[in-house]
Amino acid sequence: MNTHLNSIRTIALVCIAGKAVSVGFSSEEASLATSVNASITTFLMFTLCYLSVEYGIQFFIIPLVREPLGVISFKRRKDKAVEQLEGTVINLAEGVSPLDTPKAQEVIAYTLGTFAGVLANEELMSLDNNLKAFILGEPTTQISVNRRISKFRTHDVYHFGWNIAKRLKIPNTMMAEFLKSQFPWQLADVEISTIAKKLSSDEGAFTLPKVEPRLPLAPFPLAKKLSIC
Structure with a gap:
């Protein structure tokens, strides 16, 4: 200075x-x-x-x-x-894995708890792995459920996808593509665009309910409601 x-x-x-x-x-x-x-x-x-x-x-x-x-x-x-x-x-x-976030953990627990007793162990394990890959943005090539499940209807798949999409903030179209790849038997005659539009639909018969995003996503006793066990 x-x-x-x-x-x-x-x-x-x-x-x-x-x-x-x-x-x-x-x-x-x-x-x-x-x-x-x-x-x-x-x-x-x-x-x-x-x-x-x-x-x-x-x-x-x-x-x-x-x-x-x-x-x-x-x-x-x-x-x-x-x-x-x-x-x-x-x-x-x-630095935290997307799978370790509270919402992802909630969705994974909901999926495993809801389909326990409904799907065979191999199917449930496949759905769990594919869901985790989907959350990570990785491709899912393996089909989880490719058979008829008594009383498990198209709208049940819709509501399952809607409950997940709302928690993970996933666009309906992406969710529809995932559902189509995992439940091809239930969605065989439905286009992806139609699935995306009807995720929140309450028209028709269904067993699995929608759960509002503001509420906890607890596993649903689907096997009991479908009289599988």
Whole structure:
């Protein structure tokens, strides 16, 4: 800071001296002594003006603006620190597997509990693995259930998909594609576009109910309701 200030002073004094000499010797009729005196007087006047401005800024203006500028600087640094902290929290959250989120855990438990006793162990294991792959965004090529299940209707599949889609915030079309791949027998005559539109439909007979997203998604005793056990 002092180095810059000294440089400014040096430049200012050189400019003032040049201006003083220019003013002092501007008259051709004045004698040498008169020109020198005029130059010195001009130099002193300009120097006094410069020093008045410099010290006025240094001792009066700067103290007045220093505190507000300090507050602004502090707020900027604080906001930046908060953003960095939030970014760290987001990065930590991104490091968690989608399967470990509360909603995913709820959906997986709902699926296993609802279809326990309805599906064979191999079918239930396949549905569980395919559902996890679906949540992770991985392809699901294996069919879980490709047979008729007594009293298990198309609308039961719809409601199963609707309950899952609402918790995982999955678009209806994606959910419809997953359901079509896992329950091809129940959805054999239904297009994916139709499935997507009817996930929330209450028309027709069904056993598996829809569960509003604001409510806990507890496993439904489907086997008991279908009189399988």
